Amino acid sequence: MIDKIKKDSPELIVLKFALPCLAIRVLEGTLAQEQYRSYESSCLSGKAVSRKELEELLPKEHKRRSALAKKLNSSPWDREIVKSYWSDSREGHNSVVNSDEDSPEHVKEFCRVHEATVVSLKNNQQFRVSYDDVNREVIGLLTPNVQPGDKVLIHKGFSIYQQINGEYYLS
Secondary structure, eight states: OGGGBOSOOHHHHHHHHHHHHHHHHHHHTSSOHHHHHHHHHHHHHTOOOOHHHHHHHOHHHHHHHHHHHHHTTSOTTOHHHHHHHTTTOTTSHHHHHHTOTTSOHHHHHHHSEEEEEEEEEEETTEEEEEETTEEEEEEOTTOTTOOTTOEEEEETTEEEEEEETTEEEOO
């Protein structure tokens, strides 16, 4: 699914998929709202933050992606490695989520990356999606131009990319 993401740099792909996690950190009080807004603005403008900042912001993600890159004799910032990590690969994000024995299934389901179909629009920043046997609302900040029937990639209640002509883009 994610192998069809077009245009975005590896840094921007990481930041977009991390944005929902960063929103949760604001709620937990471990990230300032202003800093979150800066990351959100970077996602919307297509201007990623530095690799160093992402590595410090997301140390666990970077460590897991680095391990995957090492196995494949590549850089953790290679675009194909980043896409592979965030896809359904056996060693990617969903695999890490699935192997977490301490989290209940509903938390794992929320954390996985899914390809979903837009079912209905609530407003330009929220819509309902379905995948497998799940129907849920997601935030469409990064994909404001979706229509019912469109495919999107979702992570933690956010729509991250929209499929256009079989390829995923920020809409």
